[in-house]
Amino acid sequence: MEGRQIQLAVDFFDLDRMADSGQCFRWEKIDANHYRIPAFGKLLTISQPTPDLIQADCSPQDWQRVWAPYFDMDTDYPAIVREIDPQDSYLQAAAKVSYGMRILRQELWETMLSFIISQNNNIPRIKQIIQRLCDAFGKFPEADVIASSSIATLRELGLGYRASYLLEAAGHYLRDQQDKRFGPGDYAQWRLYLQSYKGIGVKVADCICLFSLGHKEAFPIDTWIRKIMNDYYGGHFPIERYAKCAGVLQQYMFYYERTRSRGNTGKENA
DNA sequence: TGCCAGGCTTCAC
DNA sequence: GTGAAGCATGGC
Numbered sequence: 001m002e003g004r005q006i007q008l009a010v011d012f013f014d015l016d017r018m019a020d021s022g023q024c025f026r027w028e029k030i031d032a033n034h035y036r037i038p039a040f041g042k043l044l045t046i047s048q049p050t051p052d053l054i055q056a057d058c059s060p061q062d063w064q065r066v067w068a069p070y071f072d073m074d075t076d077y078p079a080i081v082r083e084i085d086p087q088d089s090y091l092q093a094a095a096k097v098s099y100g101m102r103i104l105r106q107e108l109w110e111t112m113l114s115f116i117i118s119q120n121n122n123i124p125r126i127k128q129i130i131q132r133l134c135d136a137f138g139k140f141p142e143a144d145v146i147a148s149s150s151i152a153t154l155r156e157l158g159l160g161y162r163a164s165y166l167l168e169a170a171g172h173y174l175r176d177q178q179d180k181r182f183g184p185g186d187y188a189q190w191r192l193y194l195q196s197y198k199g200i201g202v203k204v205a206d207c208i209c210l211f212s213l214g215h216k217e218a219f220p221i222d223t224w225i226r227k228i229m230n231d232y233y234g235g236h237f238p239i240e241r242y243a244k245c246a247g248v249l250q251q252y253m254f255y256y257e258r259t260r261s262r263g264n265t266g267k268e269n270a
Numbered sequence: 271t272g273c274c275a276g277g278c279t280t281c282a283c
Numbered sequence: 284g285t286g287a288a289g290c291a292t293g294g295c
Binding site for chain 2: 022023115116118119120121122123125126161162165198199200201202203204206207220221222223224225254258
Binding site for chain 1: 289290291292293294295
């Protein structure tokens with residue numbers, strides 16, 4: 001702690017809901033009100049004493065340069081919520097329960113690694129595996145660290161059959177980085193490119209597009225979303241109506257449904 | 271104890 | 284292109 005502390009007035013910002021949203025797996029809850037969030041080589045300690053106020057241990061410059069983009073502070077989420085079909089009571093309810101949840105813009109490699117691990121897996125175990133990776137390698141393993149690791153090592157950390165996917169993905173990522181093949185691209189280009197990785201299919205590619213690259217039109221369909229679409233939308237969610245923000249609404253439905261299945265509101269004190 | 275999880279690859283058709 | 288099997292592991 002370097003004694004720096006900023007306070008910011010916020011709107012539509014809820015740390016607890018973002019922490020429990022299934023888009024990030026390394027936030028650490030220190031106590032009832034504080035989180036430690038690692039990203040971009042930095043560690044942010046942040047709290048939210050009231051719904052419209054946050055306190056963070058960073059400089060105003062770091063907030064502007066690193067954390068405001070990370071929390072996607074430039075996007076007008078209330079405007080997205082206002083676009084929801086007033087007749088769609090399910091989606092209205094989902095948005096209400098998810099109030100304050102923003103779509104994070106996380107680092108690309110971390111998001112790729114996390115969602116390769118996420119396949120056919122549950123969130124508590126995804127967190128555990130990523131924690132074991134960090135413990136085993138001393139910190140979050142960058143692609144070169146994974147690439148110079150071995151299947152056996154990764155298997156010992158509980159990755160199961162995903163160990164080979166991750167190992168291959170790391171090598172692939174490094175080669176493309178050296179070839180400078182990463183660059184600006186639209187959603188369709190990125191989605192296709194990501195699927196060229198072994199272990200990344202349509203759903204994981206969409207998660208990376210949404211939770212790292214900021215492509216809010218990405219609409220990941222996992223087992224939860226598929227069930228929601230079948231139960232409430234006759235098998236088809238009207239993505240076309242929400243062209244540029246379907247992914248945000250997808251996240252609200254995902255959060256809402258998981259919250260309901262656990263029999264609470266998602267906030268211990270709500 | 272089984273079923274399931276922010277699915278994917280492979281193979282048969 | 285579509286469908287089904289197989290996959291590692293452990294949460295619930």
